[in-house]
Amino acid sequence: MSNYEATGVLTLEDLKDRLPPKERLEKGPVAIIECIQKIPCNPCAHVCRFGAIKKPSLVEPPEVDYDKCTGCGECVAVCPGLAIFVVNLKYREEEALVTIPYELLPIPEKGEIFEALDREGKPVGKARVVSVRRMKDKTTVVTIAVKKDLAMVVRNIGRKIE
């Protein structure tokens, strides 16, 4: 049994074979798919206009062709598992962008500062809302700026600070 089956939390170790290579990460926005079990699901593969996501079968976990991925974020909005994020390490010297799906109230607004939460919901720093997209199906896609070393750690936002 892998530990995530008991905790519900993936570690970078669990994800290591699936993450984009370092060089790709440094080039700019790219999808990070944190969906590694065999479950019957495929909206991610259908939505990507660039053909970057493949599902070998309905139940096989998705595979990303990182050269094709533009980091557009369409897949973030459709994934029913809320398991896809876009990380952009090229944003600024000190900061990276993380795009997350969000389905709670209040809807974040540009410029607001929230607690940045890790995969266990623990506050690890601050997140500044850089952009907000409201989808027709009421998913909100929020892009936050966090300290660069938190780009692969932060996966949610918590309390509003400012």
Next chain:
Amino acid sequence: MDLRIWEHPILEFKRDKQVHIYLEDKKIDAYEGETIAAALYASGIKIYSKSVKYHRPRGFFCGIGKCSSCLMRVNGIPHVRTCVTLVKDGMRIEYEKGRGDPPITTEIEVEEEKLDTDLVVVGGGPAGLSAAIAAANLGVDVYLVDENPRAGGQLIKQTHKFFGSKDNYAGVRGVEIAKILLRELKKSSVKWVLNASVIGYYENKRPVLAIAQENRKLIEVTTRNVIVATGAQENMLPFPNNDLPGVYGAGGVQTLMNVYGVKPGNDALIVGAGNVGLIVGYQLVQAGVNVKMVVEAMPKIGGYLVHASKLRRLGVPILTRHTISAAKGKDYVEGAVIVELDENWQPVEGTEQEIDVDLICLAVGLTPSSELLFQAGCEKAYIPELGGPVAIHNEDLETTIDGMYLAGDVSGIEEASTAMMEGRIAGANVAIEFGKERSRAEKLREESFEHLNALRKSPFSERVLKGKERVWKMWRELK
């Protein structure tokens, strides 16, 4: 007090017309479209009845008309299921005393209606709706019956986007899938009736179904085929005080908060980390409830990792190898005791923890609602992998009674995606029996089998498939 949710990230609650009902002499605000139980709950009334012998308080439990916790006297009629009965202006609600007195007036008018059709579909969840639409579009005369005030079954309570295949609504929220199916239903030739329970099956040369609508009307439908798609009901868990109001089934909690927009509590404990428990936990957070934790007796989380991760990211702990050992409180849940379990499922001494919650949500599995099938005389079997007692059936969803089919959770607890495929297969099979649109019906059957098999390829389906193979084999041996 008003426990109604007025702002929700996903849902909008229609509250167009305010009405008033009376509990004993107390005037209570309600909105048209709410059930009695939901309106009472919204105004802070959480006790609906008392147990006959020990007078223990009873709240609601299932919220879909399948348990008997919410029986009250309504306009003089005893034993009304308040969780599925809609409010009407001026309604008089009373607590029942003991076993309840007979009606005060004998002048309750009961209407009768007799109908004749090709196919009756019992249950309007994803399985029943898909079956009815498929059969009607293949030229069969269909009559669909559902006992809830709204059709859609479990779908109408699901705020999350569904898994499955993109070809069959994956990525669409459950509530929206229900709307799509209802639009298709309206476009088809299906006739349907809501607030109506199928209460019995008998034969008078041809099968006849007895249907009771709103305690007021008896409908007798003579038919050729029946598809039973009655879904499932919540399992209970034994622990001291498990009958206190505030201990609810996951489906009941969902009905209250996502269908009627009423906040079920402030602080919640969830028991069970299968998909249902995980999703309900997430939905409770969406409804503004503080979810303290999820406890799971197994050493690992049973639901999908992505659902678990979603909840963990919100800071909700999931404690595996833990269970609830008691609920605390006098008239209502005021706390819960949880305890760690060892490898032999025994409580580890000294690990009891009391937590402050006013809501305990049980998500410990479902049992197929097979009553009608058994009453009709279908051969049955107890198959744990399918959720317990099921009617023996084959791949084509035929039971051991000729012309009687089943589909969806009643044939084994699975998913809405598989329920829709089973519904289509059963609907197509009825059309094939009639010899109507034969080639189109066969094509639909084939396609639906393909989708169903693809969905069942996940390791999460292994257990169900094993159970299915067992009942299919039993059917072949019987027939």
